[in-house]
Amino acid sequence: MKHKLSYTLRGLLGACGCLGCLTGILNLMLIGCIVLTVLVGGLVAVRMRIPDAIYALRVAKFAWEMDRLYDRLPDQPMDITDGDMVIDNVYVQWGVVTNSRRLEQVIESVAPYYHREAAINPVRPRMGAFIPFAGSTSFELLGAASCAEDVFILNYQYINPFAHLFRRDDLLAVITHEIGHVQGVCYATGVNPSDVEAATQILTWEILAAMSADGNKYAIKPFVGELRDAALSWVRAVLRQQGHDDWYRWFVLRFIYTTAEEQSRAQRGWRYWDRIGDRLDDIIISYGMRPWYYMHNALGAQDLRTDRSWFKYPNASGTIRLDDLAWVLSHLHKIEQIAEEKSLE
Numbered sequence: 001m002k003h004k005l006s007y008t009l010r011g012l013l014g015a016c017g018c019l020g021c022l023t024g025i026l027n028l029m030l031i032g033c034i035v036l037t038v039l040v041g042g043l044v045a046v047r048m049r050i051p052d053a054i055y056a057l058r059v060a061k062f063a064w065e066m067d068r069l070y071d072r073l074p075d076q077p078m079d080i081t082d083g084d085m086v087i088d089n090v091y092v093q094w095g096v097v098t099n100s101r102r103l104e105q106v107i108e109s110v111a112p113y114y115h116r117e118a119a120i121n122p123v124r125p126r127m128g129a130f131i132p133f134a135g136s137t138s139f140e141l142l143g144a145a146s147c148a149e150d151v152f153i154l155n156y157q158y159i160n161p162f163a164h165l166f167r168r169d170d171l172l173a174v175i176t177h178e179i180g181h182v183q184g185v186c187y188a189t190g191v192n193p194s195d196v197e198a199a200t201q202i203l204t205w206e207i208l209a210a211m212s213a214d215g216n217k218y219a220i221k222p223f224v225g226e227l228r229d230a231a232l233s234w235v236r237a238v239l240r241q242q243g244h245d246d247w248y249r250w251f252v253l254r255f256i257y258t259t260a261e262e263q264s265r266a267q268r269g270w271r272y273w274d275r276i277g278d279r280l281d282d283i284i285i286s287y288g289m290r291p292w293y294y295m296h297n298a299l300g301a302q303d304l305r306t307d308r309s310w311f312k313y314p315n316a317s318g319t320i321r322l323d324d325l326a327w328v329l330s331h332l333h334k335i336e337q338i339a340e341e342k343s344l345e
């Protein structure tokens with residue numbers, strides 16, 4: 001019996017059962033317990049219930065894991081500009097009005113997923129183009145869509161080699177989001193705009209997950225980045241409700257934004273929103289916190305990686321099954337392998 005017990009202990013603690021290793025492991029466990037107690041204690045001190053505080057830590061840990069995965073994934077920027085910068089010379093390719101042949105090719109790669117995945121009425125965009133956005137919208141707005149016209153536009157700075165957005169890898173996520181609006185998830189009288197954006201986000205994540213599972217190398221990194229940002233938005237929204245945006249800033253500077261560029265860009269964003277103020281909560285909740293809850297509720301209450309379920313649009317007829325999202329969340333190692341295999345091609 002004694003032998004069996006020590007064997008089990010060795011199995012749990014690793015190959016070595018010597019006193020030195022055991023002491024080291026016990027010390028680590030003790031430090032882990034203290035850190036966890038301090039973190040949960042801090043969140044409870046700002047009037048969060050203990051289960052909510054523990055959930056907040058789980059979401060923060062998920063964001064951290066997604067960021068580490070994101071950093072490990074090879075860069076795969078879409079060469080959407082090469083030999084292609086037609087700009088104000090609009091033309092028609094395969095029935096789509098555009099100013100970029102490559103953009104039309106990307107539309108053809110994304111739009112069919114809406115036929116296959118979404119149970120809403122699938123629509124092929126009639127127009128997609130890069131447009132310079134005026135003034136400060138050039139920084140704030142990445143894309144826009146019109147449901148009535150079945151058209152969408154993208155921030156020209158994505159293909160402007162002299163701009164900060166040039167070749168940023170979230171472009172595919174933005175395109176997928178805007179094509180999602182074109183499917184009929186639209187602003188309308190009597191509909192909460194926050195519901196519309198949140199529904200479009202969950203649709204975008206399911207499509208990006210499906211593309212990733214199909215081995216589309218351009219989809220994997222933007223998809224993981226979306227999951228990280230959604231989890232971060234959730235954490236930030238909760239801490240801001242407690243009056244502790246400073247805690248969020250400490251967390252991301254310490255654990256998420258670790259390069260000089262990420263840190264300086266984040267801090268510049270904070271300075272801007274500190275001046276402008278009120279719309280920030282709206283953005284964080286609509287694009288991050290609310291779709292996070294939709295995903296959580298649809299995929300199972302306790303563990304995002306287990307159950308599979310359906311999401312019903314709050315303001316458009318139809319549902320979408322989040323099966324690819326569920327599959328990818330429980331096979332992230334596979335997605336990482338695919339990205340590595342594809343980077344060698």
Ligand SMILES: [Zn+2]
Nearest residue numbers: 177181197200
């Ligand atoms: Zn939108």
